[in-house]
Amino acid sequence: MDLETAQTTATAKLPILKQGEYDMWRLRIEQYFQVQDYALWDVIENGNSFKPAAQTTTNADGTSTSLIPGPVTSEEKVQKKNDVKARSMLLMALPNEHLMTFNQYKDAKTLFAAIQTRLGGHEATKKTQKTLLKQMYENFSTLSTKSLDSIFNRLQKIVSQLAILGENISQEDLNLKILRSLPSEWNTHVVVWRNKPNLDTMSFDDLYNNFKIVEQEVKRTASSSSSSQNMAFVSSPSSTNEVNTAYGVSTANTQVSPASTQVSTASNQVSTANLSDDTFYAFLANQLNGS
Structure with a gap:
């Protein structure tokens, strides 16, 4: 499979809107249309520039007939084609239970606006989501069994969702959060990095890459320490x-009086x-x- 075919296959999957995930879907669907054909996204944002006016003709019997002409010029035909295609793709991105509701909107721009109004959530809902996400961020913690990838991905997802809702976390606060959240086996490296002069400006990805370099070393140290403790316990x-x-x-002959906790070393024939x-x-x- 060549590169062009692989890229086409990768972008061919239409993002489907899921319940409660409108904001993320909004970002994905925009990128999808822009990669497929920017003209499709343009017609969703700005509408179809071809807006034919109804033409009224008077019949011989005195009655009138209204007729909306179709596109005539090549530019008008392209605009109409893009609008129809964009609308169809938006409908395909909706769950089955919403198809009948939104099928009434006959152009891509009004359809997209209706989806945002109906499924995008109102201000009160977004405020609640933001509050819950902020709590998740403040209480974020990790377990020793979690990999470095899992830790960073979980935190990055929370931060990204907060950003979508307009709540931005400073770079320094984010970096300190991940340092405070790492398991105890990372303590040595955490102490070093907390004193780095550029911690407040270092990107989240750079911090991840630096810790990724020493991840295997940390795992080996933790494993060695655990093995040593187990050997000491067994021996x-x-x-x-x-x-x-x-x-x-002879431990069989040793007796401890219930009334006293003194041990007779003489009876055990041991010189302490x-x-x-x-x-x-x-x-x-x-x-x-x-x-």
Whole structure:
């Protein structure tokens, strides 16, 4: 498949309007028409310049007949063709349940205006959406299991939707938000980047690319740390048992009085003076727990 065919295939998919996603669809449909043929978008925005006036003729019997002439010149025919095509494509971009409602609009410009009025939402709805998105932004957080791509994409989506509604986030605030939201394994890199002098002007994409470079390093460090902790946890009981065996301590014969928490080292035949601090505390904890 050559490049031109691939680009045609990529732009051939008409964006369908989904419930509650008018603002995003509005951006996508505009780009779609402009890529397909800018004249189609022009006729949606500005209307068809061919506006024939009705011509009235008087019949022999005294009655009159009104007739709206069709396009005559080549320019008029092109305008009419673009209008019909743009209107048809707009209708195809609507869900089935809306087709009958909007089919009554006979030109692309009035059809698009009707879609915006009906499905674009009024000011109160947009205000509610903006409030919810701002809350999502303020409460944005991540989990250690989330990849860097997932974290950045989630935050970028919220910011983009806020921008569509007229709420713009400053570059510095956005960069600080992502730094505050990264999981704990990123702490070392976060500290470094919080002190960068150009953090307030660095683009979101540049910040992402810089962190993407060290993502594998962070994952390896986190994995190594986790493995070390697991090994320490698994090995600790056997270490205690080795202490008991080395000094002839019989845990079966050790008894702890319910009325007292004192341990008799004499009955265990162990001289604590010969033990290191760490070994002694491990041994003492083992005995008190009745191991």
